[in-house]
Amino acid sequence: MTGRKVAFIGGGNMASAIISRMVSTWDNPACIHVADKNFEKLENLHKEFNVTTHQETGEWLSEMDCVVLAVKPQQLPEVLIQNKEFLKDTFVLSIAAGVKTKDIEKLLGQNRICRVMPNTPVREGLGVCGIFMVSKEEKDKETVEAILKPTGLLIWCTTESMIDSLTAVSGSGPAYVFLFLAALEKAALEFGFTAQEAHDMAVYTILGSSTLALKSDETFTSLCKKVQSKGGTTIEATKVIEGSGFADMMLRAMEACRTRAIELGDEFSKKVEKAE
Numbered sequence: 001m002t003g004r005k006v007a008f009i010g011g012g013n014m015a016s017a018i019i020s021r022m023v024s025t026w027d028n029p030a031c032i033h034v035a036d037k038n039f040e041k042l043e044n045l046h047k048e049f050n051v052t053t054h055q056e057t058g059e060w061l062s063e064m065d066c067v068v069l070a071v072k073p074q075q076l077p078e079v080l081i082q083n084k085e086f087l088k089d090t091f092v093l094s095i096a097a098g099v100k101t102k103d104i105e106k107l108l109g110q111n112r113i114c115r116v117m118p119n120t121p122v123r124e125g126l127g128v129c130g131i132f133m134v135s136k137e138e139k140d141k142e143t144v145e146a147i148l149k150p151t152g153l154l155i156w157c158t159t160e161s162m163i164d165s166l167t168a169v170s171g172s173g174p175a176y177v178f179l180f181l182a183a184l185e186k187a188a189l190e191f192g193f194t195a196q197e198a199h200d201m202a203v204y205t206i207l208g209s210s211t212l213a214l215k216s217d218e219t220f221t222s223l224c225k226k227v228q229s230k231g232g233t234t235i236e237a238t239k240v241i242e243g244s245g246f247a248d249m250m251l252r253a254m255e256a257c258r259t260r261a262i263e264l265g266d267e268f269s270k271k272v273e274k275a276e
C-alpha cells in the first residue's frame with residue numbers, strides 16, 4: 001500500500017486497533033496521520049506504529065485521501081463543525097456508532113461519506129466491519145478496502161438500516177461470546193479445574209470450534225450433530241440448552257440491541273436538527 005494519506009481524528013481504542021492492522025500492510029506508516037487532544041496517546045501511537053501525529057486538526061486535513069472520524073458520537077458535531085472547511089472535498093469515513101450518514105452530510109455539506117461499524121476483534125485481524133458507502137467514487141471504495149481489509153471480514157451493506165442489524169449481530173457480538181466464555185469458565189471452576197485451566201478450556205473450545213466452522217463447508221447444525229450421538233453425553237447438554245429456548249432468547253437479545261441502535265441514531269438526528 002503506497003501513497004494514500006489517511007487521517008484519524010481521535011486516536012483512542014478503535015482507531016489504535018484499526019491502525020495496528022493497517023501498519024502490517026501499508027509500506028509507509030507515516031502516511032497514517034492521527035489527531036488527538038491527548039499528547040500521551042499520540043506519543044504512544046507514534047512510538048508503537050511510527051504514524052504522524054498532530055495535536056490540532058486543521059488545513060492539513062484537506063491534503064488527505066480519507067479522514068476517519070474516530071471520536072465518540074457526542075464529540076462528533078463539534079469536530080465536524082470545527083473542520084467543515086477542511087473536509088469540504090475530502091472523503092470521510094465515520095466509525096461513530098449510531099450516527100447516520102445524512103447527519104454527517106448535513107453537518108459537512110457534502111456527501112463523500114462512508115459509515116463503518118467495526119467490532120473489537122479488528123485488533124487481531126479477525127474483526128467484522130459493516131460498510132455503508134454514500135460516496136459513489138470508485139477510488140473511495142478502494143481506499144476503504146485498503147484501510148479495512150487487514151482488520152478482518154468486510155460486509156458491504158446496501159442500505160444504512162443494515163448497519164443497525166449488523167451492530168446487533170457482530171458489533172455487539174463479542175459481548176455475547178464473552179458471556180458464553182464466562183459461563184463455560186464458571187462451570188469448569190465448579191467442576192474443580194484451576195482458574196487457569198477453566199479460562200483456557202473455555203477459550204480453546206470457542207477458538208477451536210470457530211476455526212473448525214471457518215474451515216468447513218458444513219452448516220453449524222451439521223457440525224453440532226457430529227459432536228452429538230444418540231445415547232451419548234453431548235445430547236443431554238444440548239437438550240437442556242435447546243429446551244431453554246436458547247435460539248429465541250438470542251434473537252430477542254439482538255432485536256433489543258438493534259432497537260437501541262435505531263433509537264440512538266434518531267436521538268443523534270434530533271440533536272443535529274436542534275443545532276441547525
Ligand SMILES: NC(=O)c1ccc[n+]([C@@H]2O[C@H](COP(=O)([O-])OP(=O)(O)OC[C@H]3O[C@@H](n4cnc5c(N)ncnc54)[C@H](OP(=O)(O)O)[C@@H]3O)[C@@H](O)[C@H]2O)c1
Pocket residue numbers: 009010011012013014015035036037038041057069070071072073075079095096097098117118119120171
Ligand atoms: N470501542 C468500540 O468497541 C467501538 C466499536 C464500534 C464503533 N466504535 C466507535 O468508535 C469511535 C471511537 O470509540 P473509542 O472507543 O475508540 O473512543 P475513545 O477511546 O474515547 O477515543 C476517542 C478519542 O478521541 C479524542 N478526541 C475527542 N475529541 C477530539 C477532538 N476534537 N479532536 C481530536 N481528538 C478528540 C478523545 O480524547 P478524550 O478522551 O480526551 O476525549 C479520545 O482519545 C466512537 O464513535 C465509537 O462509537 C467503537
